[in-house]
Amino acid sequence: MMQWQLLQRDILLGELSEYDCDQPFFLARFLPGPGWESVRPLFEALAALRGPDPDGTRTVAVVKPLRDLDLTLVPVGGGHSVLQVFKDCWLRIDGSEARLRY
Template identity: 80%
Template sequence: MTQWQLLQGDVLLGELDEYGCDQPFFLARFVPGPGWENVRFVIEALTALRGPDPDGSRTAAVLKPLLDLDLMLVPVGGGRSLLRVVKDCWLRIDGSEARLRY
């Protein structure tokens, strides 16, 4: 399984360690890093988004700030390409658990 660093520029926001799969998502343990508190509220807003969103307005309101953060997942030890959050992959973090789709 892959290990990832969640980065905003050079700032480490946290680390993910994949441990399983619940198709179409990979399951990972999440450990916050030094920059986590600066972005936590934006990522938690995405995690809290549940239920129908017929016109997509609720999702758009959450995704815009997330896109503006320009977050990247960088594989530890290589072997995979880096992933831009939202553009290349879908990431949900809920406490110490993460779901990643790429």
Template identity: 75%
Template sequence: MTQWRLLRGDVLVGELSEYGCDQPFFLARFTPGPGWESVRALFEAWAALKGPDPDGSRTVAVVKPLQDLELRLAPVDGQQPPLQVFKNCVLRINGSAARLRY
């Protein structure tokens, strides 16, 4: 399974290790890095979003600040190009669990 580095610029936010699949998401273990604390509250807000959101406004309110961070996922093996989070993939992190769709 793929291993990823979650980066904000050159700062390591954390690492993801895929271990399974729950279509359409890949399941991963998340290990925080030095940059995690600066983005943790935004990911917690995204993880806490539950229930209907008919017009998508609640989702936009929590995802837009994450998009603005311009986070990217870089594969550890370098075999494929990095993914821009919320442009090329969707990433949810809740504690040590992550769900990735790309």
């Protein structure tokens, strides 16, 4: 399974270690890094979204600020391309658990 570093430019926000799959998502453990606190509230808002969102407006309102941060997932040890979060992949972090779709 893959391991990733979540970065905002050169700031380490955290590390993800995939451990299972729940199609279409990969499940990962999340370990916060030194820059995590600056983005934590935005990911918490995304994790709090529940229920139907027929036109997607609630989701867009929460994801746009995250997309604007230009976050990347960099594979540890190679084996995969660098992913632009919310462009090349979907990432949801809730505490120590993450769900990644790429």
